[in-house]
Amino acid sequence: xxNRAQADRLNNLSDSVLDFMRERFKGAPEVxxxxxxxxxxxxxxxxxxxxxxxxxxxxxxxxxxxxxxxEQYGDSELEWYPASRIAVLRRGPQPERKGGRxxxxxxxxxxxxxxxxxxxxxxxxxxTVHAQYDxxxxxxxxxxxxxxxxxxxxxxxxxxxxxxxxxxxxxxxSGLVDIPVIGLPTAVGYGMGGQGHGALxxxxxxxxxxxxxxxxxxxxxxxxxxxxxxxxxxxQRTGRLERVQHTAETAE
Numbered sequence: 001x002x003n004r005a006q007a008d009r010l011n012n013l014s015d016s017v018l019d020f021m022r023e024r025f026k027g028a029p030e031v032x033x034x035x036x037x038x039x040x041x042x043x044x045x046x047x048x049x050x051x052x053x054x055x056x057x058x059x060x061x062x063x064x065x066x067x068x069x070x071e072q073y074g075d076s077e078l079e080w081y082p083a084s085r086i087a088v089l090r091r092g093p094q095p096e097r098k099g100g101r102x103x104x105x106x107x108x109x110x111x112x113x114x115x116x117x118x119x120x121x122x123x124x125x126x127x128t129v130h131a132q133y134d135x136x137x138x139x140x141x142x143x144x145x146x147x148x149x150x151x152x153x154x155x156x157x158x159x160x161x162x163x164x165x166x167x168x169x170x171x172x173x174s175g176l177v178d179i180p181v182i183g184l185p186t187a188v189g190y191g192m193g194g195q196g197h198g199a200l201x202x203x204x205x206x207x208x209x210x211x212x213x214x215x216x217x218x219x220x221x222x223x224x225x226x227x228x229x230x231x232x233x234x235x236q237r238t239g240r241l242e243r244v245q246h247t248a249e250t251a252e
Contacts, residue, residue: 016041016045018030018045018048018049018052020049020052020053023053027125027227027228027231028121028125028224028227028228029055029057029121029124029125030049030057031057031058031059031121031220032045032046032049032056032057032058032059033059033060033220034058034059034060034061034062034065035059035060035062039062039064039065039068042058042061042065043065043068043069043072046058046069046089049089050077050089050090050091051091054090054091054092054093054094054095055088055089055090055091055094055124056088056089057086057087057088057089057120057121057124058086058087058088058089059084059085059086059117059219059220060085061085061086061087062085066080066085066087069087069089073089077089077090077091081116081120083112083113083116084112084113084114084116084117084120084219085113086116086117086120088120088124097124097125097126098126098234098238099122099125099126099127099128099227099230099231099234100127100128100157100158100227100229100230100231100232100233100234101127101128101129101130101154101155101156101157101230101233101234102119102122102127102128102129102130102156102157102158102159102160102226102227102230103129103130103131103132103150103151103154103156103158103159103160104118104119104122104129104130104131104132104159104160104161104162105131105132105133105135105143105146105147105150105159105160105161105162105169105173106131106132106133106134106135106136106161106162106163106169107134107135107136107137107138107161107162107163107164107165107168107169108133108134108136108138108163108164108165108188109133109134110164110186110188111133111162111163111164111184111186111188112133112162113186113217113219114162114184114186114217114218114219114222115131115133115160115162115184115219116131116219117219117220117223118160118162118184118219118220118222118223118226119131119160119223120223121219121220121223121224121227122160122223122226122227122230125223125224125227125228125231126227126231127226127227127230127231128154130149130150130154130156132146132150135147135169136163136165136168136169137166137168137169137172140172143169143172143173147173147176147177151177151179156179156230157179157180157229157230157233157234158179158180158181158182158226158229158230158233159173159177159179159180159181159182159226160181160182160184160222160223160226161173161174161181161182161183161184162184162185162186162219162222163183163184163185163186163199163203164185164186164187164188164189164194164196164199165188165189165198165199166189166198166199166202167183167185167198167199167200167201167202167203168202170182170183170184170203170206170208170211170213171183171202171203171206171207171208171211172208174206174208174209174210174211175208177210178210179210180210180212180229181208181210181211181212182211182212182213182214182222182225182226183203183206183211183212183213183214184214184217184218184219184222185199185200185202185203185213185214185215185216185217186199186216186217187216187217195216196216196217197216199216200213200215200216212225
């Protein structure tokens with residue numbers, strides 16, 4: 001039997017079943033992972049999301065898909081994040097998204113792609129994001145001022161800490177702060193364990209409490225988790241403020 005005949009026998013009902021209601025029920029938007037899709041599949045899915053929700057988020061965008069997106073949507077509808085290779089498409093009026101506060105730290109500049117992926121997802125879930133890159137343990141003195149600003153000046157609800165190599169920075173940070181820390185191991189390093197395995201195992205073996213860990217280079221997972229935490233915190237703050245205001249008005 002020829003390859004064409006075998007393909008015809010599959011008789012697929014559909015290439016994809018799209019979840020347009022995910023953000024409403026989950027609190028997190030659908031992110032179109034394009035790395036293992038054709039450009040045509042990615043464009044078709046993105047257009048359907050644009051038509052139904054007014055927004056499409058595409059991750060791991062190839063150079064060829066980037067060119068197609070730029071040609072089809074241009075500056076008016078396309079936002080492009082080169083470090084993480086994320087594209088966000090918008091059409092029409094956008095709903096207001098109010099969320100919490102997220103801090104992002106990286107051990108090195110090479111960890112930025114995964115960290116930016118997480119930061120973009122947090123932004124798309126309504127969070128305010130404050131990021132500082134390249135403050136790893138090779139020069140630990142670089143960490144303290146940015147960390148103080150994140151905690152005291154910006155009062156972040158949660159931290160995402162991305163690191164490759166030995167993956168030590170998330171454990172260090174988690175041992176210093178009283179808020180949740182999400183460790184994001186990255187595929188940065190040399191030789192054995194250099195594709196993120198060493199960093200992942202180091203984070204999983206941490207003795208610092210309050211550190212949760214996502215998979216290697218999983219910026220989307222880190223971003224969703226951080227934003228859910230931060231948005232819950234913001235909801236509690238807003239609720240307390242509304243109760244205080246109601247009490248004050250009642251007293252008057």
